[in-house]
Amino acid sequence: MKNRQNVTIKGTKDGLVLYLDDVCSYEELKRELDQKLSATLRTQEDRHVIGVKVEVGNRYLTEEQREELKALIRQKKNLVVDDIESNVITKEEAFQLKAEAEVVTVSRIIRSGQVLKVAGDLLLIGDVNPGGEVIAGGNIFIMGTLKGIAHAGCFGNEEAVIAASSMKPSQIRISGCINRAPDHSPSNEHREMECAYINEDHQIIIDRLQALIHLRPNLTRLEGGQ
Template identity: 50%
Template structure:
């Protein structure tokens, strides 16, 4: 749609994609953004908002810089910067992502009154007795009997799952949903998992369904890690 040395504009079904060079100075970038949009001012209808997505490559843009870009684009023309993406993140964000995506291995029995609360995924080798509780911001995998309480996605991740070699919990929680153990005439003889389905119901099912509903977790099902 439009080009300069450091700025490229492309029309999309959602509005405009603004690609920014990440090697020039920010002041040069601002100047070229302004020149680019000024030269195409006749193409924009002031009566309708145009939404803009910005991609800045390997350049991290601060909130102040994003505001400066919005200012030179000129919001009076109803050109609105909706989102900004880049190939880089802050160190703090990277550390948070590593923390949330790591797995903690614990070899222990969680007894009544005990609580395990970790960031990321939890792999517990041992039982969770009645009155015991395990919590994780990610998934909960239990190589043993779950008789107490398990809470996966405790910070709000509704895609998290709970898996156990024997699932007879006092209570299951994923995100802000919870349910008690279903009434059973007999104890389960195979590993099971709990997850939130597309209807936002907390479901308990055979572990084999992970292959379909959470394919990225399939290694736990295929490897037989919960079938001991």
């Protein structure tokens, strides 16, 4: 009877993919991984850096175990871990993902000194006055005038956008990018609804709201709960 393989190594154009069994013990997995990586690299004469993607299936790894696997792989000199993927997450991580996917609707005016923060998308029916601030892990939609500070994608989501019926912010931020208030001339006081997003040059751009249809087609998930 053929012994079960706990580690399968496949080469791709981007490097190596390691498929790790999710049933055997963690210690057994580490031993076999070390042995197979050593045997694989002995047959390779090219010593350039190789990217490694690790897939562990339905095995949950603690942060300590993730670091152990990364250290074991890095010991092989020319290997660099690009990612470790698992199908399993904790309850806390699941709740966080759920919160970040929700749209929170708030009907109020955010006055000077007030801060409104949500984990997911924010739909604010009201104004953000100078000195007020709204922060969201996702997108920010303001059915009113934005005169204060708006920070979308605060957890690092660079695809997030900010939209307002009247865009006159003191500052806008998306992820780590910051932009001062856009210039508006008196003739543009009644401009149509605008949006802000990060372009391919990693700069925040102010544009007509209609631009999002092509730039962020995934926003249509808000319609009908899709």
